[in-house]
Amino acid sequence: MNKSVLFDLDGTLLNRDASVEQFIAVQYDQLYPHLIHIPKIDYTNRFIELDCHGYVWKDKVYQNLVTQFEIETITWQALLNDYETQFQFHCVPFSNLVEMLNTLKQQGYLLGIISNGRGEFQNRAISGLGIQDYFDVILISEIEGVRKPTTEIFQRAMTRLGVLAQDSVFVGDNPDADILGAKSAGMRTIWKYSSQWLEAKEADVSIDDLSEIPSILELFDERQ
Structure with missing residues (x-):
């Protein structure tokens, strides 16, 4: 589950x-x-x-x-x-960001962010969105000393959450750094559509809107 x-x-x-x-x-x-x-x-x-x-x-x-x-x-x-x-x-959020995070927290999910980038700048961006309190872990590559798609950064996040890869899902827009990186760590993946890339073939599911995530997670649970 x-x-x-x-x-x-x-x-x-x-x-x-x-x-x-x-x-x-x-x-x-x-x-x-x-x-x-x-x-x-x-x-x-x-x-x-x-x-x-x-x-x-x-x-x-x-x-x-x-x-x-x-x-x-x-x-x-x-x-x-x-x-x-x-x-x-x-900082401009994608549509339905806060509503989606509220739903996942109410459903009892542990939440995290794994971001490539500079530590202070990315933390400021997260604060700019006003979403920092939703997350149980936040890993930023400059601080961690390792970047996506390296498996270690995904494993490090799951270790801090105290969860296994088979019980974890990663959501991202980059087919290589996010989807292939998370898949290599044994996680299920959701690709958030991006105009930069035509597709992410390795993703388990693709979405256009963040509001789709709760129902996708229910489907994942049903298939386990």
Whole structure:
């Protein structure tokens, strides 16, 4: 019987694309005196391109922006600091996130997050979503010293929860880091649809909306 559900963060619980679009538009408006010579659409679009859905850390992104747009009155370090401290206030959840978490907690599931990324930044994002109190464990790769899809980080989370792999489900959007990684640890998997990837063939189930998760877990239990 399933006892725990673990989640990826970016692209699964956090609508990162929407969050980035919201943040970068606000950053431009707030720092307009420094960016006045750059059309807003050029600044925001180039940031999103350089960001590569979060796979390029923002020091490189801002260094490129400062060089390409010849920004002279504010440093890339200051832009990066603004990102690191202010992004948390622009975190957009996927639909039905809180409702789904409430349902799972009421049903007695242990919940966790396993996220690749920088520790302080990811913790701020989780706080920005206002969901930190739902989770019994939160593992972030920088803090743990190991990244998905390495089996160890999944096993470490289950050990801390005191559950076995056959009693655990992982929900994520990345077919390799999330789905294959969790499968290698012996977990059942739910793929959260992402426009970045066409499919995740190895996933046990695919979903479009987080609200589908409770009923999927019931089906898993029936099949055990």
